[in-house]
Amino acid sequence: MMDINQVEKSDHTLPNSLIKDKTPLFEVNHLSLTFRQYKKGLRESSTQVIRDFSLKIHQGEIVAVVGASGSGKSLLADAILGILPENADVKGDLKFAGEELTMEKQMLLRGKDISLIPQSTNALDPLMKAGKQVQSVIKRKNKKSIQERIFHKVGLSKKAGEMYPFELSGGMARRVLVSTAMVSEAKLVIADEPTPGLDEHARNETIHYIKQLADGGKSIMFITHDITAALEVADKVAVFYAGETVEIANIDDFTGKGENLRHPYTRALWNALPQNDFIPLKGSQPLPGETINGCAFESRCPIAVEYCAQKPPQNKSVSGGIVRCFHA
Amino acid sequence: MIERTVKQSNSCNLRQRTLVTIIIAFILLIGIILSGALIGPEKLGVNLQLRNIPPSFAHLFGTDWLGRDMLARTFKGLALSFGVGLTAACISTIIALVLSLLSSVNKAMDAVITWLIDLFLSMPHIVILILISFAAGGGFKGVVIGLALTHWPSLTRLLRAEVLQLKNMNYVAVSKSLGKSRLWIARHHILPHLIPQLIVGFVLLFPHAILHEAAITFLGFGLSAEAPAIGIILSESMRYLATGMWWLAFFPGLSLLAMVGIFDLLGRNIRRLIDPFHSQKL
Amino acid sequence: MRFKRISLYVVKKIVKLVSLLLTICILSFLLVSYSPIDPVQTYVGADMMRVSPEQQENIATYWGLDESRTEQFLSWGKAVLEGNLGTSLIYRDSVADVIAERFLASLVLMGFAWVLSGIFGFLLGIVAGMREGTIVDRIIKGYCFLLASTPAFWLGLLLLMLFSVSLGWFPVGLASPAGILAEDVTFIERVRHLFLPALTLSIVGVANVALHTRQKLIEVLQSEFARFAKAKGENGFSLLWRHGLRNISLPAISLHFASFGELFGGAVLAEQVFSYPGLGQAVVQAGLGGDVPLLLGIVLFSTLFVFAGNLLADLLYKLIDPRMRKGEVQ
Ligand SMILES: Nc1ncnc2c1ncn2[C@@H]1O[C@H](COP(=O)(O)OP(=O)(O)OP(=O)(O)O)[C@@H](O)[C@H]1O
Ligand code: SF4
Ligand SMILES: [Mg+2]
Secondary structure: OOOOHHHHOOOOOOHHHOOOOOOOEEEEEEEEEEEEEHHHHHOEEEEEEEEEEEEEOOOOOOOEEEEEEOOOOOOOHHHHHHHOOOOOOEEEEEEEOOHHHOOHHHHHOOOOOOEOOOOOOOOOEEEOHHHHHHOOOOOOOHHHHHHHHHHHHHOOOOOOHOOOHHHHHHHHHHHHHHHHHHHHOOEEEEOOOOOOOHHHHHHHHHHHHHHHHHHHHOEEEEEOOOOHHHHHHOOOEEEEEEEEEEEEEEHHHHHOHHHHOOHHHHHHHHOOOOOOOOOOOOOOOOOOOOOOOOOOOOOOOOOHHHHHHHHOOOOOEEEEEEEEEOOO | OOOEEOOOOOOOOOOHHHHHHHHHHHHHHHHHHHHHHHHHHHOOOOOOHHOEEEEEOOOOOEEOOOEEEEEHHHHHHHHHHHHHHHHHHHHHHHHHHHHHHOOOOOHHHHHHHHHHHHHHOOOOHHHHHHHHHHHHHHHHHHHHHHHHHHOOHHHHHHOOOOOOOOOOOOHHHHHOOOOOHHHHHHHHHHHHHHHHHHHHHHHHHHHHHHHHHHHHOOOOOOOOOOOOOHHHHHHHHHHHHOOOOOOOHHHHHHHHHHHHHHHHHHHHHHHHHHHOEEEEEE | OHHHHHHHHHHHHHHHHHHHHHHHHHHHHHHHHOOOHHHHHHHHOOOOHHHHHHHHHHHHHHHOOOOOHHHHHHHHHHHHHHHOOOEEEOOOOEEEHHHHHHHHHHHHHHHHHHHHHHHHHHHHHHHHHHOOOOHHHHHHHHHHHHHHHHHHHHHHHHHEEEHHHHHHOOOHHHHHOOOOOOOOOOOHHHHHHHHHHHHHHHHHHHHHHHHHHHHHHHHOOOHHHHHHHHHOOOOOOHHHHHHHHHHHHHHHHHHOOOHHHHHHHHHHHHHHOOOOHHHHHHHHHHHHHHHHHHHHHHHHHHHHHHHHHHHHHHHHHHOHHHHHHHHHOO
16 A cells, blocks of 8 residues: 655645554545446436446545536535435445445544535524534533534534524625534544635635634645645645546645646646636546546547557556556 | 445336336227217116116126116216317316417516416316306306316416426527527427427316316216216216116226326326426336 | 614505405405305395395395396495395395304314314424334325325215214214304313314324424435534434424425415315315305305305415414514614
8 A cells, every 4th residue: 555645745734643654534435336227218328327437535634625517526525424315326435534435434423523615595494593503413411502613613603603604794604604613522634625705805814714723733635626725735636537536736836837747637726726827727628427448638638649548547646646647 | 335226116118118108008098088979869868677777797897777888878877078178178287378378478478377277276276167167057068167277377377487498498599599580480499399398287187177177077067968977977876876776887987097197197197208307216 | 773673564465455355356256246046136135034024125235136236236336335244035034144154163173173183294204204214204205195196075975974974973964063053062072073083184284294394304404504403413303303303394484374265165164074064064055055145255265365374374484483573674
């Protein structure tokens, strides 16, 4: 087993013993996810959304999962928590704290050891007061005072606890969602795009909270399509393309023109940023369900060669990261 | 390791099952209606020697106090119910279509039609039927008119929503800017998309119409006592219940239930085939 | 601000009710007056012997016998506005009194059935929705679809045959105390007459609520917030208790209020089967016997009844759902 952390920059906020040499807190290998649906005329069809996803997260680490819209990031979170819709087939190896994560185990751990910050503010029950919804996570006594303390910490007034979700602004609702993760005793927090739609200030604040969570020893899986946000907080970045992990890079690989990056897609993402060359990537990613024989990125890859379209590249480790490309 | 596969509910898939259900329902209905239509008056005749016979092989549904075969009367009644249901469903579907198209003309028209729907839903259905039947001077005609004129509101509501949605589609706007007339747009862009809803709505009107027909004739409106409508058969049977002739009510009612149920099944399965998204859970 | 909103709401509802009632008055008067069964002729002719000359006079003035239709309608409308619905031919009593007395009997019947079918339908819907796709769900769903196809009066006949004829537990309908004054009927006797029609109505009423509740619960369980609740570790019963009931109760109760029309229709049939002396029986008799004032009176009254149900359904949302309740304040 290769250990990415050997070459990782040492994180000054964490005791080294927490990251190094340990089995990862959480590990996914070869996760795949397929939907079955009925189309018009009741013909059955299946759509593969996640093909081959692998990732490790150590304690106290923030791993960003970056991918375009519709690439299956939220479903990845669902799969880890075991709350997929009924028409989804999943397969894969999950491990939590060294132990195999079975479906029964998922049911026991979610809400306790694994916690979710959902993507949409629709995740709040429209008919339940905000404070109550946070209290339901707290297992200890004094639920109310704990909740109010956390609310204070994220800048929500006491009154906000007595409000219904429709009375909260978008930003307030986000803070409520974040505070559910903060009050929980979870070791792993999955934050599903907590930043979009926030103004500059609120966005920075949210990122700050996420850092705080990690400083408190929690591991974070930070799902986003905002590379800048990912680079601000994450230790590692996993790049997700058409249901596959195409690269897992360390944060300091993102420098210059992306020479240290291993995959052309990651490089393209990096170079598309406004502060860099601002070169947009042409084309679009294959839709879920499209059959792909070779590399999923082939249609848009500037350095593709003939056999890229025939055979899928496998994961391999290159200079302390992982990449799925023949050319790396 | 997690592994979960959506379990297949049956060996054959849903599409085949739905198709088979539709075909069987169709055949059953045709069978019921044809056998009802083919029963001649000789089978319905009075035979005083064979009075009050409980169900037997010769008379599966038994005979009544005049020795009439209840099986023949029941099937005749079902055919009659079907005829009434067909008339009501046709007319109501046409009304619904016209009103829903009209509602797309402009806001005021739409308000008028919404108000009309509300008006018809503001009285208990049975009370409207009684009123219309009275206005028509009783008789079978009154029942048919009543049924035909009162089953459109819910379908209109459905179609209206659909039309409103279609109206906002791009291609309709494009046609409009190309100077196509309203009628042209309605014919070429709106009507074709309404047809699935229309078919399903039409089939699902039958159960309502048939049940209401039975109810209103049971109450004594419309049909003469001679006609073998299920409602009349059942209301006559009430006089003989105390004497223990249970079969007079049991089989005719059960047959009516079966026919209504099959229509309902047919409608729901067609809907599932045409529009699996809206009815995936049914 | 709040006061303004409320009064606007009240005014809107009143305008709606008045416009509905007015249209129904005009339409039903037209229907009745163009009927080949001439209201006045039937009214007077049916029972000439027992109608005294004075009464005939009264009837003639009430209906404005020799005037044009418009004038007839106007004078009838004026009488209705003054609260005078005329005199029922069959019951020989003022229509308002007949309706009041009959409605009370029907109200007891419908009330029982409404509550029972609401509770059972809600429970069945919850069980089916929680166990969606399982055998239990299929059975409940099948049962509801079967009920929806069942003629209510036939179900009544079956119950009558079973409980009254075979088992003899309840009176056979025809022996009902139709003519006896309400005070003379003992409580037990009343319950005995109430039980079977109420049972019939309750059974039939279950289907709608159950299917609706099931559908709503399934929607709620697939919602974004249910997914989050599951992610917070809630499951099965706790999910239902904390989030499910909260979100399905109001729609279910509201639907149940909005189904007064069907309830009334069911009562008409059940009352006919069991000879229960309620408003439903009266409207059938009025229709069959050409009792025009009573028929028109019940048409108007049943409209009011249905309107009340819809209004309650609407108000319930306004009062209970915080999104609407607080929306009023803001
Ligand atoms: N219940 C479902 N049935 C079928 N397909 C689904 C279902 N849920 C999601 N999908 C499909 O799976 C794909 C991935 O969805 P997902 O929500 O995970 O995307 P995402 O990466 O989170 O995107 P975003 O950044 O917009 O949140 C989408 O293309 C979506 O159409
Ligand atoms: S495998 Fe080939 S197509 Fe895919 S990213 Fe590498 S070079 Fe491009
Ligand atoms: Mg997402």
